[in-house]
Amino acid sequence: MIDFKHVTKVYEPKITALKDVSVHIDKGEFVFVLGHSGAGKSTFLKLMLREEKATKGEVIVNGYNLSKIKEKDIPYMRRTLGVVFQDFRLIPNLTAYENIAFAMRVTNIDEKEIKRRVPYILNLVGLAGKQDKLPAQLSGGEQQRVALARALVHNPDLVIADEPTGNIDPQLSLEIMELLKAINSTGTTVLVVTHEHELARRYARRIIEMRHGVIVNDTAVGRAGV
């Protein structure tokens, strides 16, 4: 599913964001990547999305070797995963329905399939009836649900959530986490990148802790450090 093999990332001139990181995440896991700012979480994420390329080592995601992948194959690799960001990244002038449909249209899916699938996913994330609302008319939690729905349109094997609760209040954070848990229970791998230790301890079955570009702790809940 996700394999980092001795990965080092250096940003020019000489900032080492990740140092010889090796980690393996299996299908169906619910993993938290924890760390303060500057720990290397964002770089870890960028390497998985192939926004950045590893300076050394190999990154393999959903069977794609991202160190060797051709430019033209990157979009197809990204369709195998769904991403949720802290700032939701919704298009402000599109309704909830259109924001989700947008992700399908731009990947060449026909209208019939869009009309069938979008209401289904909106229902799945608990937004049935809010499909015609613009992002500004929705609460932070609801906007994050739209973003989550959008991440699910391609039925991904892996959902990556970057600080998904960073912009919403604690009660709604728990709702989002419950939703991610429900998604994980269907067999989808969920990887949450966050700095909120409390949230991680409450939900994670595995916590990967990063500091200064290295993994300092990789703990499976209920087991000793791995």
Add this chain to the structure above:
Amino acid sequence: MMKFSSFKYLFKQGWNNFKGNRLMSVASVGVVASCLILVGICGSLVLNVNSFVSYLGAQNEIVIYMKDDASLDQVNAINSSLENDEDVGHFRYVSKEDALAEQMGYMGQYASLLAGYEGVNNPLPASFRVNLKDLTHLEPASMRFSSFDGVDYVSTPTELAGVLIALKNVTYYAGLAILVILFMVSMVVISNTIRLTVFARRREISIMKYVGATNGFIRMPFIVEGLLIGTISALITFAVVAGGYVYLFNYITTQATGFIAMLSLCMVPFSGIWPVMLIGFMAFGWLIGGLGSALSMRKYLKV
């Protein structure tokens, strides 16, 4: 393979970009159309100078004067050489008698002065009057003709030909230089307009990248926008240049006097150039539209 609904979606997006960015779109159509109008004027000028040069060239002939004692075989040999010569457009043989009759014709009422020069007293030489297809081949052709047996000398309008060729070259290269400059200017203008749309939609572009849209798909609406600007500019230009050309053509052929009236003999009629004009403007518009948008997209596709 892209689905029809995707095509429809992309074209709609391109049209929305064009409309959404209305002020800049109109401004770029204005600038690109202005550039294209200048290109059109240059093109029409080059075309007509070429036609003028060809016309004047056709009026000037190489005259191959035969020796008085040239045999019939030699005349026939030259005749067949000219028939097979690739540079020769057309030619005619003027015998001694024809030359005299021609002179008498020029002298009109004074033709009787030439009475007595007929037959063996005729001092005028027989000749071949040759028009070349291309004036630039004047000198080698002239040298070739001089080497034919039975030829006395060859009269060649070298100086005039030089002037005409120079004129043709100057208009051609000046036209080309102007075309290249205007092409660049138009491309920068279109590229900047589209860069504004791209900038305004950078958030959508980054989302498209994350959900797995291909670069071709992301680029398409912006290319459609560029092509739209190019097409509208080309059509406006065609209307303006065609209108101006027809007006000028009608004026020169019906109203003008003196030297300008002479131009009507060689001015290319509109019916002969409009397809080239339309295709040229469209090609120019589409090329700068397509290239301009592709260039402005490069930075934002790197996500």
